[in-house]
Amino acid sequence: MKNKDRINWGIIGLGNIANQFASDLLLIEEANLVAVASRNFVKANDFAKQYNCQKAYDSYEALFVDDQVDIVYIATPHDSHAELSIKALESGKHVLCEKPLSLSYKDAVRMTEASKKYNRFFMEAFWTRFMPSVKEVLEKVNHGIIGEVNYVKADFAFYADEASGGRLFDKNLGGGALYDIGVYPLFLSYILLGIPKEIIAKSVCNENGIDLQTSMILNYENAQAILNASIVSESDMKAVIGGTQGHIQLNAPWFMADGYSIVKDNQEKIVCLPNLGKGYTHEAIECHDCIRNNQMESQFWSHQNSLELSKIVEEIKLQIKLPF
Structure with missing residues (x-):
């Protein structure tokens, strides 16, 4: 993929953030949105039409096995990030996962380990780091x-x-x-x-x-x-x-x-x-650069950065006694 001119994206979890991200992808010449997925097919189909995307799926798993998709943007609720990221990585996809990576440090570790195990790029979508x-x-x-x-x-x-x-x-x-x-x-x-x-x-x-x-x-x-x-x-x-x-x-x-x-x-x-567009463009371009250079993580927001921040958040979670 190092010399690939265009990077093909898939998006799962088609809420407000996914809409903003998809809008920004349209501003990047080298980016193609080729597939989207929702548990609700009508929602997926409407989203696909809005952004001139050819494929709409009613299951995340179907998108994960689509050979055209290079990288998956995961914009589902926080509680599902870990399992869906790992499934996508297992399926051979690169992954950009919305923040926070997970609701526990233990799951954040599992996600970064899966990236290394399956030799695929993985990054937490901290778009602010790339502004x-x-x-x-x-x-x-x-x-x-x-x-x-x-x-x-x-x-x-x-x-x-x-x-x-x-x-x-x-x-x-x-x-x-x-x-x-x-x-x-x-x-x-x-x-x-x-x-x-x-x-x-x-x-x-x-x-x-x-x-x-x-x-x-x-x-x-x-x-x-x-x-x-x-x-x-x-x-x-x-x-x-x-x-x-x-x-x-x-x-x-x-x-x-x-x-x-x-x-x-x-x-x-x-x-x-x-910023270019709303600003999601900058993290997407970073993903492209890393994928082309066969990197599993970004030097600007690495796996270790995500894990250290996750540990800080977990300490606060315990202090304020959050019920998850």
């Missing part, structure tokens, strides 16, 4: 542009109506703030500061034990991260990276920032870096 703004900010931080980073503040919050039900409030599907959106601020802290020495987490939960809002303090040797996730409130969703010689602010919403600002020596420099 031009985030990549450039991380490079500048690593080159010491704001000195030593000792403070990170980030949140992800929106209001969802619990009375309307849905996946976010279903504990069987891994609902709640931590696993759905809390992984984003934790990701930012991780790529900037690494593995914390101590984690303190507190949540507001509903009667079913789902966390509606979770606040986290991550302590490092010489730094702290102050993080929050909420599905019952709104925020400005800006991220601040503080250092000994200045600070950087990622534009809101920071997880898909189209630019950033650097404040240093009482001067502010504003940088605009628009």
